[in-house]
Amino acid sequence: MSQSSSNPTARPNRRKTREGRVVSNAMDKTAVVSVVERVRHPRYAKTVQRTKRLYAHDAANDVRVGDRVRVAETRPFSKLKRWRVVEVTERAR
Numbered sequence: 327m328s329q330s331s332s333n334p335t336a337r338p339n340r341r342k343t344r345e346g347r348v349v350s351n352a353m354d355k356t357a358v359v360s361v362v363e364r365v366r367h368p369r370y371a372k373t374v375q376r377t378k379r380l381y382a383h384d385a386a387n388d389v390r391v392g393d394r395v396r397v398a399e400t401r402p403f404s405k406l407k408r409w410r411v412v413e414v415t416e417r418a419r
Contacts (some may be wrong), residue, residue, distance in 0.1 A: 381406065
């Protein structure tokens with residue numbers, strides 16, 4: 327048996343994390359992060375890029391357009407906001 331079944335309170339991968347670029351910070355305490363996912367096409371076996379725009383909560387309002395950020399899944403902050411900015415991995419030049 328795995329470890330998680332022996333201890334029901336321990337959940338190793340509780341929240342999803344993604345990394346992407348900030349494409350908009352026009353809203354107050356919100357950043358729009360573009361996350362690129364590379365997936366293999368099921369029939370043609372070619373690598374395809376899929377882009378998702380995630381609305382992330384940025385409490386400090388310190389991210390700028392072009393920054394590379396890590397976001398984590400969280401409780402709903404608003405109608406569209408379900409992610410929060412965890413850290414800025416690279417600043418825009």
